[in-house]
Amino acid sequence: MESVLTPDDLQAVWLTLKLASVTTLLLLLIATPLAWWLAHSRRWYKGLMSAVVALPLVLPPTVLGFYLLLLMGPQGAVGGITKALNLGTLPFTFAGLVVGSVLFSLPFAVQPIQNAFESIGQRPLEVAATLRAGAWDRFVSVALPLARPGFLTAIILAFAHTVGEFGVVLMLGGNIPGETQVLSVAIYGHVEAMEYGAAHLLAGGMVLFSFLVLLGLYLASGKSWRVTR
Amino acid sequence: MNISVLRGRVVAVLMSFGLMSAPACAGEVRAAVASNFSAPMERIVALFQQESGHTVKVSLGSSGKFYTQIRGGAPFDVFLGADEAIPKRLEQEGLAVGGSRIVYAQGRLVLWSAQPGFVDAKGAVLYKDGYSKLAIADPRLAPYGMAAKETLEKMTVWNALQRKLVKGENITQTWQFVATENAELGFVALSQIMRDGKVTEGSYWLVPPGMHKPIRQGAVLLSGAKDQAATKAFLAFLKSEKAATVMRGFGYELP
Numbered sequence: 149m150e151s152v153l154t155p156d157d158l159q160a161v162w163l164t165l166k167l168a169s170v171t172t173l174l175l176l177l178i179a180t181p182l183a184w185w186l187a188h189s190r191r192w193y194k195g196l197m198s199a200v201v202a203l204p205l206v207l208p209p210t211v212l213g214f215y216l217l218l219l220m221g222p223q224g225a226v227g228g229i230t231k232a233l234n235l236g237t238l239p240f241t242f243a244g245l246v247v248g249s250v251l252f253s254l255p256f257a258v259q260p261i262q263n264a265f266e267s268i269g270q271r272p273l274e275v276a277a278t279l280r281a282g283a284w285d286r287f288v289s290v291a292l293p294l295a296r297p298g299f300l301t302a303i304i305l306a307f308a309h310t311v312g313e314f315g316v317v318l319m320l321g322g323n324i325p326g327e328t329q330v331l332s333v334a335i336y337g338h339v340e341a342m343e344y345g346a347a348h349l350l351a352g353g354m355v356l357f358s359f360l361v362l363l364g365l366y367l368a369s370g371k372s373w374r375v376t377r
Numbered sequence: 378m379n380i381s382v383l384r385g386r387v388v389a390v391l392m393s394f395g396l397m398s399a400p401a402c403a404g405e406v407r408a409a410v411a412s413n414f415s416a417p418m419e420r421i422v423a424l425f426q427q428e429s430g431h432t433v434k435v436s437l438g439s440s441g442k443f444y445t446q447i448r449g450g451a452p453f454d455v456f457l458g459a460d461e462a463i464p465k466r467l468e469q470e471g472l473a474v475g476g477s478r479i480v481y482a483q484g485r486l487v488l489w490s491a492q493p494g495f496v497d498a499k500g501a502v503l504y505k506d507g508y509s510k511l512a513i514a515d516p517r518l519a520p521y522g523m524a525a526k527e528t529l530e531k532m533t534v535w536n537a538l539q540r541k542l543v544k545g546e547n548i549t550q551t552w553q554f555v556a557t558e559n560a561e562l563g564f565v566a567l568s569q570i571m572r573d574g575k576v577t578e579g580s581y582w583l584v585p586p587g588m589h590k591p592i593r594q595g596a597v598l599l600s601g602a603k604d605q606a607a608t609k610a611f612l613a614f615l616k617s618e619k620a621a622t623v624m625r626g627f628g629y630e631l632p
Contacts, residue, residue: 221559239559240510240543322543322554323515340441340546341517 153346156325160334160350167242167330168310171249172257175306176299178250179257184287186258187265202255209252209315216248217319240322245330248316256305264298265291300369308358382415403430404607407452409443410435411459411594412549413484413521413566417627418457424623425614431607439547441518447472447599454602455611457481457594459548460520464595477598481615482629484592486524488582489570490562491555500582502562503534508541512554512563515544520592522548525564527589567628574626593632 186198204212220226220238227237238244268291276286292299314332321328323337331354338347410418415437422433436443440458447453447467456473458464461480467473488503490496495508502508513529514522522544529535543560545551548569555563567583570576596615602608614620621631 217553217559218557221557223558236509237559318546319550322510322512322560323546324543337515337517337546339445340439341515342441342444343517 159326164331168307171310172306175257183261186262213316213319249310253306253309257302260298260301264295268294404604406433407454409453410457412437420623454608457596461595464597473597480593480632481596482594485567486584487567491579496580508561510560511541512543512560514548514551524589571628
C-alpha cells in the first residue's frame with residue numbers, strides 16, 4: 149500500500165521536467181552572451197564578473213534560497229518591484245523557482261560555454277573576418293559550431309543540476325503540489341513521513357531516468373564530442 | 378534565527394566553558410529536540426547546566442528526520458519530540474529505553490500574522506478573502522501541521538483553502554514564511570511568538586483546545602545513550618518546577 153504513488157507524485161515528475169527544461173532554455177539565452185563577453189573581454193572588471201558568476205558554486209543552496217526568499221518577498225527589493233508591477237510576489241510560484249534555478253545553475257551553463265569559446269581562439273574568427281564575414285555571421289557560422297561540445301556540456305549540466313536541485317526549492321517553494329513540489333522535495337517529504345516505499349520508487353526512477361538521459365546525450369553527440377583541432 | 382536565540386546559544390557555550398572545570402562526574406547529554414521547543418530548551422538547558430554541572434548539546438530539527446536518523450544510528454542520548462507517536466515508535470522498535478517515556482509539555486496552536494491587526498481574536502479572518510497564502514507545517518511531518526489541518530477541517534474550510542496553502546517542512550520554516558510576510562498568516566506554535574508570557578509582535582488567534590487533538594509532546598531516553606546518568610538527570614529536570622515555569626512563560630501547558 150505504501151509504495152503506491154499518488155497523483156501528486158506524478159505531478160512532481162512532470163513539474164521537475166518542466167522546471168529543468170525552462171531553466172536550461174533560459175540559461176542558454178543568458179549564458180551565451182555572458183560567456184562570449186567573459187571569453188573575449190579584456191576589461192579590468194572581468195575577473196570580478198567571473199567571480200560573481202561562479203558564486204552559486206560555493207554558496208550553500210539553502211543560503212541562496214533563503215536570501216531569495218527575503219529578496220523576492222513583500223519586504224524585499226525585488227518583491228517591491230514585482231508588487232508594483234502587479235505581479236504579486238515570486239516565492240511559492242513556479243516563476244520564483246525558475247529564477248532560483250537560473251541563478252543556481254548559472255556557472256554550470258556559463259563556464260563550459262566560456263571555455264569552448266576561449267579554446268577556439270582568435271584565429272578562426274580573424275580568418276572569417278578577412279573573408280568579409282560580419283560579426284554576427286562570424287558568431288553563427290564559425291564560433292557556434294566550433295563551440296558545440298561546450299554547449300552540449302552546458303545543457304547537460306544545467307538540466308541535471310536543476311533536476312537535482314533541493315536546497316533552493318526547499319527554501320523558496322512552499323511544497324505546493326503541481327506548482328512547486330518537484331521530485332527532490334517530494335522524495336524528501338516521503339522519507340520524512342516514513343513512506344519509504346514511495347521514496348524508493350521515486351528516487352530509483354529519478355536515478356534511472358537521469359542515467360538514461362545522460363547516456364543518450366553522450367552517445368548521440370559521439371562524433372561532435374571531440375573538439376577537432 | 379532571531380538574535381535572542383543566537384545570544385542564548387553564545388551564553389550557553391560560554392557557560393559550558395565555565396563548567397569545564399566542574400567535577401569529574403560532569404556528563405554530556407546530546408539532545409535531539411523538535412524545532413518548536415527551541416526557545417524554552419535554550420533556557421532549560423542553561424538552568425540544568427548551572428544546577429547539575431552536566432553539559433547539554435542541542436540539535437534542532439523535525440521529529441520525522443530525527444526518527445530516521447536515530448534508526449540510522451545517530452549519536453543522540455535523548456529525544457524531545459513534538460508528539461507522542463514517534464517516541465512510542467522508538468520504544469517499540471527497541472531504539473529507546475522502555476518505560477523512560479514522559480510527556481514533557483503540551484503545545485498550543487496559534488494562527489499568527491506578522492502584521493498587527495490582521496488576525497482577529499476569533500480567527501474569522503480565515504473565512505474572508507483578504508489573504509493569498511496561509512502557511513502550515515506539513516501535516517504528515519509535524520504535529521502542529523496536523524493540528525492546523527484538524528482545526529481547518531473543523532471550521533469546514535480545509536478543502537476551500539487548499540489553493541492558498543503553503544506547507545513548511547517543519548514548524549520553524551512555517552514560522553519563517555509568516556515572519557518574512559511571504560505568507561500573510563499561518564498556523565505556528567504559541568511558543569514561537571511568545572516571550573515571557575507575552576506575544577511581542579503581529580496579531581494572533583489562540584486556537585481553542587477543542588479544535589484539534591491535544592499536542593502532547595513526548596520525550597524518551599534513547600538506547601544508544603552514552604551517559605545514562607546525566608541523561609536521566611536531564612529528563613527528571615524536564616519534569617521539575619523550574620522547567621515548568623520556563624515552559625509556561627513560552628505558552629506551553631503542563632499535562
